Amino acid sequence: MRALQRGLALLLGLVKTFRLALPKLGVGWMFALLTINFNRITIGELGVAAFAVTTMLGLHYFFSPFQVIAGRFADRNPIWGLRRTPYLLMAAVLGSLIFLTLPSIAVAMGNGNPLGYVGGFAALITFGIAIAIMGDTHHSLIAEVTSSRTRGGVISVVWTFTILSTIIASVIMQQVMPEYTPALMQRLYNLTPLIVIGSAVLGIIGIEKRLTSGELAAALEAAQQVAPARNPLRAAANALRDNSQARGFFIFVFLAIFAIFLQDNILEVFGGEAFGMSLKETTGFQQVWGGGVLIGMILMGIASSIFPLSKRFITTLGCLGTAAGLAVMAAASFTGQASLVRPSLMLMGFFTGFFNVGALSMMMDMTVEGATGLYMGMWGMAQAFGNGASSISSGLLHTGLIETGLVSPALGYTLFFGFEAVVMLTSALIIMRLSVERFHGIQQSYLTRSDFTRAMDSGAVV
Structure with missing residues (x-):
């Protein structure tokens, strides 16, 4: 009986680890589109200056300090008793919808339309904010629902999913878009909301414990105490x-x-x-x-x-x-x-x-x-x-x-x-x-x- 209980606990732990890693599939998909496909199409096929494209793609890295702001806000402002799940899902929706506009933006940039460049920078700034929120809430969720004993293994699996997601994404790109046409690019990028939102929902819904009113009050008090002066x-x-x-x-x-x-x-x-x-x-x-x-x-x-x-x-x-x-x-x-x-x-x-x-x-x-x-x-x-x-x-x-x-x-x-x-x-x-x-x-x-x-x-x- 005890062996059965241990086996069941191990199985549940593996399922939980797998689910916690799932959101990285969506994140990896988005990064793969930007660094494998969008860059090649805009620079190699449409003749956009490489400096303009790579500057756009590098913008989101400079929004990493936004994670601190997002984390503080989520700590102090739970939604329906949840401090991580709602914010991660909202960021996943926001970040993934940006990709629906990128094929049109690429064409506009290739035609030398200034609005294309404005739209590109605006889209990737928004993406930077969304990915910062996703990163903070996802890592905070992992920290809160895992023990110190199991956390290292969970992080290893999450990292593996990150690498695998880019490999899987490149295979899908080869099949959906073997050569560039605006229609094929739009078809490829239209998959993004389904993949990103789907992996986030399957990965985190039901993982986070909903705080009771007493726990919520204690969490808010703790958040106030740790805010640095x-x-x-x-x-x-x-x-x-x-x-x-x-x-x-x-x-x-x-x-x-x-x-x-x-x-x-x-x-x-x-x-x-x-x-x-x-x-x-x-x-x-x-x-x-x-x-x-x-x-x-x-x-x-x-x-x-x-x-x-x-x-x-x-x-x-x-x-x-x-x-x-x-x-x-x-x-x-x-x-x-x-x-x-x-x-x-x-x-x-x-x-x-x-x-x-x-x-x-x-x-x-x-x-x-x-x-x-x-x-x-x-x-x-x-x-x-x-x-x-x-x-x-x-x-x-x-x-x-x-x-x-x-x-x-x-x-x-x-x-x-x-x-x-x-x-x-x-x-x-x-x-x-x-x-x-x-x-x-x-x-x-x-x-x-x-x-x-x-x-x-x-x-x-x-």
């Missing part, structure tokens, strides 16, 4: 100023994320311009890279559980391997060897999987008890700014090198991927000089009592 950004700045290891790690995260994702918005364009690949062929790039990431994460996860590998070693190995993959991609562009593209993507993805395992673990170690939220918020901000800067810079480099005719596409992309490899090697040199032990030693020496209080206040809400 001081500026959390100032507390973060003080932490970076006082701890050279924290400052170095912030720079490392920014540079590594910048290097990994600099090619994200122009990779499909590269396949078309450098090798004349079709839309269907370049859409498959994400499957190769994402598959490499999953394999790398799984293998390193197993290896690190068997062998005493340091997190810094894993992270450094990931940086060096990713740089090697970027170097092979640069060689493919320079020599015109299209056969090297997919192996280099697999190599990049495989070692990016190593990087994910090591760097995410180091982020959790590079925190201070009582101010975990502050430090995780700092590392998250470094990631967001690295992503945003890479998105804008990729378009700027493409426009400055290739669209202006300054260099040929082959040489331009050689310089592009070579630059990424150099930045990745630089990040490897930085992480080799950092230490979790030195971080905590400096923190204990420099963090005054008032700073620690400020960090605790900020960490409650970041």
Whole structure:
């Protein structure tokens, strides 16, 4: 009987974990449309300046601080006793409906209509706000409905769903839109509300516990108590100023994320311009890279559980391997060897999987008890700014090198991927000089009592 109860509890736990991960399918679908399809169509097929497109696509990263605002508001303003579910669903509806307008916006931009650019920026600013709300409410829901013992496993499954969703999305794109026509693009983007809202509803309805009137009053009182009296950004700045290891790690995260994702918005364009690949062929790039990431994460996860590998070693190995993959991609562009593209993507993805395992673990170690939220918020901000800067810079480099005719596409992309490899090697040199032990030693020496209080206040809400 007890075995049956344990089996049933395990099954229910697995179903709950699966449901909590489902909303990431919709999020991954939206990001895949933007970074795999929308960028290729607007830049490669419609001739829109890459800098304009990648700037639009990078906007949402700079709305990451909006998560703090959304989280505070949801804490203090439950709807029907629920603080996460209604806000996540509303954000899913808002974010997904934006995609219905993007095919028309792309055509308008291609025709040089200024209203197309205005509409594009407005749509993606709105998307940035919606995705910030979805991110905060989803992560808060996971934190509130899981125990500390099971949370790590749930987060691993959620991360896996995020990668899988982009692979699945690229397969669907290949089938629905093998070549560009406005009608096929609209048909593809019309799937977005169904996928995003459907995955959110199936994933979270009934998961969150509805608060009673007494619980609601207690939750509102707690939300008032944890609201910081001081500026959390100032507390973060003080932490970076006082701890050279924290400052170095912030720079490392920014540079590594910048290097990994600099090619994200122009990779499909590269396949078309450098090798004349079709839309269907370049859409498959994400499957190769994402598959490499999953394999790398799984293998390193197993290896690190068997062998005493340091997190810094894993992270450094990931940086060096990713740089090697970027170097092979640069060689493919320079020599015109299209056969090297997919192996280099697999190599990049495989070692990016190593990087994910090591760097995410180091982020959790590079925190201070009582101010975990502050430090995780700092590392998250470094990631967001690295992503945003890479998105804008990729378009700027493409426009400055290739669209202006300054260099040929082959040489331009050689310089592009070579630059990424150099930045990745630089990040490897930085992480080799950092230490979790030195971080905590400096923190204990420099963090005054008032700073620690400020960090605790900020960490409650970041």
